Structure formats: structure tokens, C-alpha cells
Amino acid sequence: MFRRLFWFGVGFAAGVIAVSKANAYVKANTPDAMRQFVLGPDQDHVAVRTLEGLVNEFNATRRAREAELNRTYAERSAR
Template sequence: MFKRLFWMAAGFCCGVFTVMKAQAYVKANTPAPARQFLFGPDIDNVGLRTLQGMFREFNETRKTREAELNKQYADRLR
């Protein structure tokens, strides 16, 4: 159990490190128009914007599914 948890954590850390290094390399070695195309105009907050987008999409999906379930169970009671 602890071995599995350790290796999962180690893999996660390696993945985060690799992505950070790859983004730094791309930022340092690409022309400005290409960087803006890849990362958008706000290059410093790509991770934050990604998390906000994921959270927004999750909430929209959750609300849609909740409305579907409420309708389904409300129809059963009638």
C-alpha cells in the first residue's frame, strides 16, 4: 500500500516537474507570436486559467446532471 502511494506520488511529482520544464523551454525558445498562440495573452497565469476552466466545466456538468436527476425523480413521483 505504502509502496504504491509512494510511486504514485513520485510519478505525479515527476510529471509536474516535466511539464514545468517543458513550458519554461517553450517560453524561452519560441518567438512571441507562437508563445501567445500556445499560452494565450496572459502567459504567467496559464496554470491558474486552466484550473479555473476545469472547475467551471465541472460545475456546469454537475449542475446539468443534477437537473436531469431531479427531473427524472420528480417525474417518478407524479
């Protein structure tokens, strides 16, 4: 259990480092117009926007699945 948790943490840290290095590379080596096209006009908060989008998508999917399950159980109990 602890071995898996350790390797998960190592992988997560490596991913965070890789993304931050890639982001720094893109900011340093691309023209401003290209950065705005790729990263959007608010280039300092790309990670926050991405996380917010993931949370919103998760919540929308969760609500749709809950509605589907409620509909299924309501039909079963009506019989």
C-alpha cells in the same frame, strides 16, 4: 493502500515537473508571437487559467447531471 498513494504521488510530482519543464522550454525557445498564440497574452498565469477552466467545466457538468437526476426522480415520484 500506501503503495498506491505513494505511486500516485510520484506520478503527480513527475507530471508537475514535466509540465513545468515543457513550459520553460516553450518560453525559452519560441518567438513571442508564437508564445502568445499558444499560451495566450497572459503567459505567466497559464496554470491558473487551465485549473479555473477545469473547475468551471466540472461544475457545469455537475449541475447538468444534478438537474437530470432531479428531473428523473421528480417524474418517478409523480407516478
